Structures are given as C-alpha cells and as structure tokens.
Amino acid sequence: xxxxxxxxxTSPTFLADPYAVYEQLRRELPVCWDERLGFWLVSRxxxxxxxxxxxxxxxxxxxxxxxxxxxxEREEARPLQEILTNRLLLTDDPDHRRIRxxxxxxxxxxQVERMREEIQLTIxxxxxxxxxSGGLDLIADFADPLPAHVIAAMLGIPARDRQLFKKWTDxxxxxxxxxxxxxSARARRATExxxxxxxxxxxxxxxxxxxxxEDLLSAMVAAEGExxxxxxxELFSNVVGMINAAHETTANLxxxxxxxxxxxxxxxxxxxxxxxxxENTIEEGLRYDAPIQMLGRRTIAxxxxxxxxxxxxxxxxxxxxxxxRDPDQFTDPNRFDITxxxxxxxxxxxxxxxxxxxxxxRLEGQMAxxxxxxxxxxxxxxxxxxxxxxxxxxxxxxxxxxxxx
Numbered sequence: 001x002x003x004x005x006x007x008x009x010t011s012p013t014f015l016a017d018p019y020a021v022y023e024q025l026r027r028e029l030p031v032c033w034d035e036r037l038g039f040w041l042v043s044r045x046x047x048x049x050x051x052x053x054x055x056x057x058x059x060x061x062x063x064x065x066x067x068x069x070x071x072x073e074r075e076e077a078r079p080l081q082e083i084l085t086n087r088l089l090l091t092d093d094p095d096h097r098r099i100r101x102x103x104x105x106x107x108x109x110x111q112v113e114r115m116r117e118e119i120q121l122t123i124x125x126x127x128x129x130x131x132x133s134g135g136l137d138l139i140a141d142f143a144d145p146l147p148a149h150v151i152a153a154m155l156g157i158p159a160r161d162r163q164l165f166k167k168w169t170d171x172x173x174x175x176x177x178x179x180x181x182x183x184s185a186r187a188r189r190a191t192e193x194x195x196x197x198x199x200x201x202x203x204x205x206x207x208x209x210x211x212x213x214e215d216l217l218s219a220m221v222a223a224e225g226e227x228x229x230x231x232x233x234e235l236f237s238n239v240v241g242m243i244n245a246a247h248e249t250t251a252n253l254x255x256x257x258x259x260x261x262x263x264x265x266x267x268x269x270x271x272x273x274x275x276x277x278x279e280n281t282i283e284e285g286l287r288y289d290a291p292i293q294m295l296g297r298r299t300i301a302x303x304x305x306x307x308x309x310x311x312x313x314x315x316x317x318x319x320x321x322x323x324x325r326d327p328d329q330f331t332d333p334n335r336f337d338i339t340x341x342x343x344x345x346x347x348x349x350x351x352x353x354x355x356x357x358x359x360x361x362r363l364e365g366q367m368a369x370x371x372x373x374x375x376x377x378x379x380x381x382x383x384x385x386x387x388x389x390x391x392x393x394x395x396x397x398x399x400x401x402x403x404x405x
Contacts (some may be wrong), residue, residue, distance in 0.1 A: 014392065103223070127375055
C-alpha cells in the first residue's frame with residue numbers, strides 16, 4: 001500500500017514556506033503518494049540526482065498533461081496541445097537529442113555573451129526611475145520585466161509585442177503546473193493564448209526566413225544538423241518554451257535571492273564589501289530557494305526506492321527544492337550563506353534535460369545583483385506582508401516592496 005503525503009502542497013501556509021514540510025518528507029516519507037496532485041513525491045538529494053539520470057523515468061508527458069482535462073474539453077484544447085508538442089521539456093530520446101542539438105546550435109555561449117551589453121542597458125533603464133523615488137517593487141519594476149525583455153530581444157520579438165508574449169506564455173505555463181485553480185479554467189485561458197501566439201509567431205518565422213537577422217529566432221529557423229531542421233510545430237513549441245523558461249526561472253531567481261539577502265543583512269553587507277561574490281551568491285540563491293521547485297517525470301517501468309515500488313505508468317514529482325536543503329548533501333542547509341563552497345545544487349535539473357538556458361539565467365542574475373548592490377547599498381525590506389505566487393512548482397513572489405534610501 002502506498003504511503004500517502006499528509007501535507008497539502010497547494011495551501012497558503014505551504015506556499016509561504018515549503019521547507020518545513022520538505023524536511024518532514026525527507027526524514028519520514030522520502031517516497032510517497034500525493035493524492036491531491038496525483039504524483040509520487042521524491043525528496044532526498046541522492047534520489048533526485050539519480051532520478052534525473054534514470055531512463056526509467058520519462059519526460060514525455062504531454063498525453064498525461066492533456067489527460068488532466070475532462071474528456072469533453074480536450075478537443076477544444078487542441079491548439080494548446082499542438083503548441084506543447086515536441087517541447088524539449090516534454091520529450092525523450094531520440095527526439096530530445098535531435099531537438100536539443102539543433103537548439104544548441106542557436107543557443108551558444110557566444111549568443112549569451114553578446115547579450116551582456118543589452119542586459120546591462122535594460123537593468124539600468126529599469127532601475128533609473130527608482131533612483132530618487134525612495135522605493136520600488138522589485139518584482140513589478142525589475143525582476144519581472146528584465147528577463148522578459150532580454151529573451152524577447154534575443155529572439156528578435158518587436159518591443160511592442162513583448163508584454164503580450166509574456167502574458168500568453170505565462171498562461172501556458174500556468175496550465176502545465178499544478179494549482180488550486182480549476183484545470184478547466186487554466187486550459188481555456190492557455191488555449192486562447194496558444195492561438196494568439198501561433199498567429200504572431202508565424203509572422204515572425206516568415207520574416208526570419210525572408211530576411212535572416214542576428215537574433216536567436218533567425219538562428220533557430222536556420223538551425224540544421226545531420227540534414228534535419230526543427231519542424232514548424234517544434235519551432236512554435238520550443239520558442240514558447242524558451243520564453244517561459246527564461247522568464248520564470250530568472251524572475252524568481254532574482255526576487256528570491258534579493259529577499260533572502262535582505263532577510264540576512266550580514267549577507268547583504270558581505271556582498272557589498274565583496275561584489276565579486278555575486279556569482280557565488282546566485283548559486284547559493286539557486287540552492288536555498290530554487291525558482292523551480294519540482295520537475296515532473298513518468299515511470300516507464302516499475303521503480304523501487306526505499307522499499308516503495310512506484311508502478312509503471314505513474315507520475316513522479318522530483319522535488320528540487322527539498323533536495324537542495326538535504327543535510328546529507330549540504331552542511332547546515334537551512335542557512336543562507338553566500339560564501340558556501342562547492343554548491344552542487346539541482347535547481348537547473350540534471351542529466352540530459354539540464355536547463356539549456358542556465359548560462360543566460362546565471363548571467364542575468366549576477367548582473368542584476370551587482371547593479372542593485374552598487375546603486376542601492378541601503379536597500380531594505382518594508383513591513384508590508386510578502387505574498388507568494390499560488391503554484392507549488394514555481395517558487396516566486398507576487399511582489400516585493402523595498403526601500404532604496
């Protein structure tokens with residue numbers, strides 16, 4: 001008989017601070033069944049690390065994702081299904097290897113590095129109005145628009161369309177996650193956004209073929225390896241996936257890391273004295289409060305862990321946020337310490353599905369921190385309550401009011 005998870009991972013209490021629950025799961029229920037979510041939960045670092053590389057755990061979950069909808073609503077959601085088809089996140093080899101190879105041809109270290117100037121210009125432009133204002137909402141004014149602007153600029157999406165693209169891709173990501181909001185409502189919103197996205201992206205793809213430019217979208221349209229290219233469906237799906245991943249991870253990373261720096265003033269002061277520690281601070285931020293808390297997999301064979309058998313054909317949630325606080329892997333894991341060495345976190349996943357945009361997210365996070373520390377050395381929290389977004393998969397703030405003077 002499956003051991004059941006007694007905790008509600010969609011409750012406001014859990015969303016505000018999931019780490020006490022994770023500690024209980026790691027210690028007492030390292031493998032358990034969550035009846036509310038319909039997932040098996042795996043929470044210890046060693047198990048998560050191994051599972052990310054275990055071929056018995058499949059990423060090809062589109063059928064399961066769409067299968068959460070009532071049968072009578074699936075036909076209406078077909079445009080949504082199409083824009084998720086062959087998304088890198090939801091494929092296994094050989095398709096995964098082929099698509100990733102083609103995307104890597106476009107998403108090279110050179111492409112990331114050439115964005116450094118654009119990133120800094122965007123950071124400065126976003127922070128300039130806050131300089132003499134006395135305060136800012138870190139999320140709305142900075143952490144949210146920064147990655148949205150950067151990935152849109154990399155792809156060559158016109159500035160006038162960037163907020164629309166962000167809204168549409170956010171709707172699709174919300175459908176893919178888990179939430180207390182009914183799945184049907186999320187599906188209707190995401191389907192409408194998928195149709196809008198497809199229409200707009202088709203025009204951009206056509207323009208990139210007629211007149212290629214020095215941007216990521218043109219590179220993806222042209223990417224070819226071993227005689228194969230990305231199909232039109234794969235282009236749609238993976239451009240949308242790239243916008244989702246680049247925005248969600250980086251916005252949450254910046255917000256969560258700054259919050260934890262300011263909750264630990266000694267660490268903020270240490271970073272002020274040694275701004276060269278921004279790189280290590282971002283790694284500790286990724287470990288301590290991971291932007292993506294869970295990754296989904298599906299068993300294609302029975303898997304046994306700690307005396308529990310997860311049957312073939314079951315959904316599994318690998319809890320990255322719990323693994324990154326495992327005391328068997330990290331000394332004093334509940335302490336936020338920007339001097340921590342050898343931070344082998346799993347915030348970007350691992351194995352064949354290691355996040356393709358990790359280098360970009362890290363660069364944006366490091367540059368954001370470096371500029372905030374330099375411009376606003378007296379940055380501090382207000383007494384306003386902190387609200388988290390209502391998704392257990394994504395760990396991110398709704399807003400964060402800060403004083404800058």
